[in-house]
Amino acid sequence: MTDGFTEIVHKILQRSDVHVDAIPSLDLYIDQIITLLDQELGNNKRNEKDKILTKTMVNNYSKQGILKPIKGKKYSKDHIIQMLIIYSLKNTLSIEEIKRILQPIYKLSDENNVDLSHIYDHYLELKEDKKEVMAVAIDTILRDEKLNLARDEDRLVMVLCLCALSEFSKSVAQELIDQYYPIK
Incomplete structure (x- = not known):
């Protein structure tokens, strides 16, 4: 990869995740959760x-039914995991799509003690394993001999290709949602 693009990809690969063991077992007020996530995920911010x-x-997530209601004024570890799952999905999927995925999971967790922390941990493990696969895909595009990244036109082509990868992944996710979580 060209040095500048190598640095960009490396920076993105270094973005943080909040692991379940970093979430306090004590119930927290919303201000405490905002502070925790800002500290843990601060390097994920673009600006x-x-x-x-x-x-x-959080209020909107609650109103939309993608965050379970709280008892009192404090949020449990399970609520924080729900917020982290929503955070992971919201830049790609609509609130309605997120709702279609999460509501059946919440129902299962209420009825059968499905552990959201296990689901979230499994996601983080797969995400970590697949980071290199994505870096290789990006590197393959960058190494295309037809691209000269010193030229504005070719950098535009690069951005278009990266957006196409993103759109492809999003479309696959949406097809899975449509197939397994149909609108009722």
Whole structure:
């Protein structure tokens, strides 16, 4: 890869995740959760002023039914995991798509003690394993001999190709949602 692009890919590969063992077992107020996620996921921000999570977001997630209702004013570890799952999905999927996926899982977790922390840990493990696969795919595009990344036109082609990879992945996810979580 060209040095500048190598640095970009390396930076993205270094983005943080919040692992289940980093989440306190004590119930937390929303301000404490916002602080925790900002500290743990701060290097995922594109701009310093970006917000990982806000009170408004949490209220909207609750109203939309993608975050289980709380008892009192504190959120449990399970709620924090729900917020992390939503955070992982929201930049790609619509709230309605997220709702279609999560509501059956929440129902299962209520009825059969399905452990969200296990699901989230499994996701993080797969995500970590597949980072290199994505880096190789990006490297393959960068190494295309028809691209000269010193040229604006070819950098545009690169951005278009990267967006196409993203769109392809999003379309596959949406097809899975449509197949396994049909609109009722």
